[in-house]
Structure formats: structure tokens, C-alpha cells
Amino acid sequence: MSPFAIEILGSIAACITTLCWVPQALQIIRTRETRSISLTSQGAFAVGTALWFVYGVMIGSWPVMVANGLTLLLVGAIIALKLRYG
């Protein structure tokens, strides 16, 4: 695989692991049902994603910042919905 193709692969991976949380947020908005979602897991995921974002800032990597910043927004929304619907 060429270095360019490898970076494309990484970019596709980053897009998918960021945007994959959209259907989860939409399902909660539609059903108002969050019981089986672990608040511990979502909270830890948010903390980890925030640390990835800071890491991205520290190494000056825009892809790491953007991917984790967006993921943090989506996971923040899922946590807010979880706290609202229980």
C-alpha cells in the first residue's frame, strides 16, 4: 500500500469511528430510551476522547483534534440524553 493510500485508510477509519455515534444519538432522541446504555462507559469514553483531543493539540495534529472534538460532542449529547431519560 502506498503512503497516500494508508493515510486515506486512516482518514476513513477516523470518519467512521467519529460519525458512528450519530445513529445512537438519533435512536435515543426517537425512542427516549437509554436504560441499557452504561453511563460509566459513556463517561469514561468522553474523558478518554477529551484526552485524545488534548494529545492532538500537543502534537499539533488537526485530524486527531477534529475527529476527537466531534466524537466528544456526540458522546456529550448521548450522555446528556442518558441523564435526561435515565
Place this chain on the structure above:
Amino acid sequence: MSPFAIEILGSIAACITTLCWVPQALQIIRTRETRSISLTSQGAFAVGTALWFVYGVMIGSWPVMVANGLTLLLVGAIIALKLRYG
């Protein structure tokens, strides 16, 4: 921040975003309840994590391989539990 401290920060972030799925898997095993978990999100997350793993192999990065390999196992378990309990 020193380059060493920055790599420690990245390692902590990787550990948290990998291990954060353990409480979710344990909660499903305990409650047998998965209704509010989006299969679309979990499936897409698994695909994205698998691509991150391949990216790690391509760039020869052990941390990317290990973190995403473990995450894939945990998300695979959550998907298997979701398919079982519905």
C-alpha cells in the same frame, strides 16, 4: 509539556478509550438488556476500529494495533450480546 509526557498522555487516552467498553459489556451480561443500544452505531464502530487496526499494521504502530485490537474484541462482545438479547 515534554515529548515523553505527551506520549504518556496519549497512552492514558488510548487505555481509557479501549477499556471504557468493559463496564458496558458487564452491564449487559448482568441485566441481559440491550434495547437502547444502537446496532448500527456498534456495527459501524466495529468496522471503523477494524480499519484503525489495519492502519496500525500498515504504519507498524503497536499502540494503534493493540488499542484497536482490544477495542474490537470488546465491541464484538457487545454486538454478540446485543444480537442475543435483542
